[in-house]
Amino acid sequence: MKTRVYVTLKNGVLDPQGKAIHHALEGLGFGGVRDVRAGKLIELDLEPDVTEDAVEEMCRKLLANTVIENYRIEKAERAA
Template sequence: MKVRILVRLKPGVLDPQGRAVHHALDSLGFDGVEDVRIGRLIEMDVADDTSDAALTRMCEQLLANMVIEDFAFEKLENSKETA
């Protein structure tokens, strides 16, 4: 089974990469962009019986810095979808 995990900075945590992208978009003439936050997407192939609890532990112990980041995951069961 494929799992997608989105890790992003918690609200209120400074995002210098997001600010740089926001500034670049503004300087390129893209009006109306009010904020940019940068995160990362992790895709994993795991055994079909991998539990949500196990995925949560993976995120909490390794994949996300729980002090400054949040995470969410989705299971793509029976999907051949790739990014």
């Protein structure tokens, strides 16, 4: 089963990567961008017997720093 974990910084946490992207977009002439927040996407290809609780534990223990980051788990459909 394909599972995606989206990790983003919590509100109020400074995002230097997002600021750099925002500055670069302005430098390239792209207007109208108010703010940029950068995050990461982690795709897991899991055996069918891996539970949701196990994925939650993976996130809490390794994939996200829960002090400064939020995460969201999304099951993806396996391509035929």
